[in-house]
Amino acid sequence: MRPSFPLGVDILEWKKAGEFYRLHRDRLTHWLTTDEKKFIAGKKKPHEAFAMIFAAKEAVSKALGIRVSGPDALKAIHLKPRTSRKFHILNHAALEVTLSRHPRYVVACCLPVSV
Amino acid sequence: MSQDKQEIIKTVRNIISQALKVDESKVQLESSLIKDLGAESIDFLDIVFRLEKAFKIKIPKGELFPEKILADARFVKNGQVTQAGIDELKTKMSNVNWDEFTKNPQVSSLGNLFSVGMIVNYLSDKLQIASK
Numbered sequence: 001m002r003p004s005f006p007l008g009v010d011i012l013e014w015k016k017a018g019e020f021y022r023l024h025r026d027r028l029t030h031w032l033t034t035d036e037k038k039f040i041a042g043k044k045k046p047h048e049a050f051a052m053i054f055a056a057k058e059a060v061s062k063a064l065g066i067r068v069s070g071p072d073a074l075k076a077i078h079l080k081p082r083t084s085r086k087f088h089i090l091n092h093a094a095l096e097v098t099l100s101r102h103p104r105y106v107v108a109c110c111l112p113v114s115v
Numbered sequence: 116m117s118q119d120k121q122e123i124i125k126t127v128r129n130i131i132s133q134a135l136k137v138d139e140s141k142v143q144l145e146s147s148l149i150k151d152l153g154a155e156s157i158d159f160l161d162i163v164f165r166l167e168k169a170f171k172i173k174i175p176k177g178e179l180f181p182e183k184i185l186a187d188a189r190f191v192k193n194g195q196v197t198q199a200g201i202d203e204l205k206t207k208m209s210n211v212n213w214d215e216f217t218k219n220p221q222v223s224s225l226g227n228l229f230s231v232g233m234i235v236n237y238l239s240d241k242l243q244i245a246s247k
Contacts, residue, residue: 012157020157024164058156065194066186 006095008062008110010055015104017051025050031075035090039081048106053079055108056087056097063095063110123238130165131231134158144232152231159229166234172241179237180229181207185222196220208233 021028028050029037036053043049057074078090079097087097093113100107124144132139135152148154154162163174177183181204184190190200201220205213211228 012155016155016157020161024161027164054157066182 005112006063006065006110008059008064008108010058010062010108011105012051012055012058012108013105014048014051017054017106018047021047021050033078033090035078035080039079051106052084052087052099052108053081055106056099056110059097059108059110060089060092060095064092119242120235120239123242124235126169127166127231127235127238130169131162131234134161134165142231144230144235146231147227148229148231149226154229162234166238170238170242174241178207179234185225191222194222196222196225209236 032040032053040046040049040053054074056079057077060077060079061074077092080088080090082088085099087099089095089097089110095110096113097108097110100109128139128142131137131142131148131152135142135148135154135158137152142152146152148158148162159180163179166172166179167174184200184203184207185196187200190197190203196204197220201213201217204225205211208228211230211233213228216224216228
């Protein structure tokens with residue numbers, strides 16, 4: 001039998017995330033942790049940092065088997081950005097998220113740390 | 116149909132058209148947000164925030180799109196919504212036709228039930244309650 005492990009992938013358009021961020025930035029504090037807010041605030045392009053956080057949370061929620069995620073599910077995932085390409089998940093330490101940047105999209109892939 | 120409901124439909128169609136970047140003519144009451152209009156997770160949040168602003172109401176988390184139920188082990192087993200989960204969802208989404216979904220209650224297909232009409236009905240109920 002093949003070994004199985006949690007896997008979650010999310011693809012998010014920079015443009016869509018950017019528009020969302022510009023429109024609703026004041027609402028986001030409710031479901032972002034202090035680390036996540038710091039990461040966004042520390043970037044020259046905060047809307048892109050937000051896209052990375054959102055895609056990463058989506059990827060984690062998919063790896064955890066939450067198929068339809070909303071504010072509650074996203075709030076329950078606490079990311080610790082290590083670099084712009086790798087995030088740890090504080091409350092799911094066995095998982096990590098790797099991010100890839102493409103011209104139109106950010107791609108977040110959540111896998112166990114050991115894989 | 117009452118004038119108030121017509122106004123709600125008009126505003127909801129406009130909001131969804133703007134949020135999902137689709138022509139308003141494609142936004143019909145029976146349109147599924149995911150299957151027909153291509154909505155993604157971020158769009159659901161966007162729609163909720165826009166509705167709150169337009170109708171000057173507060174939509175509590177999970178009240179319009181009851182995603183929290185799907186993270187509850189009592190209501191989901193092996194990728195399928197249990198009967199208890201369906202019963203719970205029916206209390207939250209009373210204006211939905213459940214016949215097709217209950218034949219094969221895959222969690223992954225639940226999102227297809229989120230329709231424009233469901234939002235309109237939710238707002239009609241909510242605004243009536245708010246105005247009482």
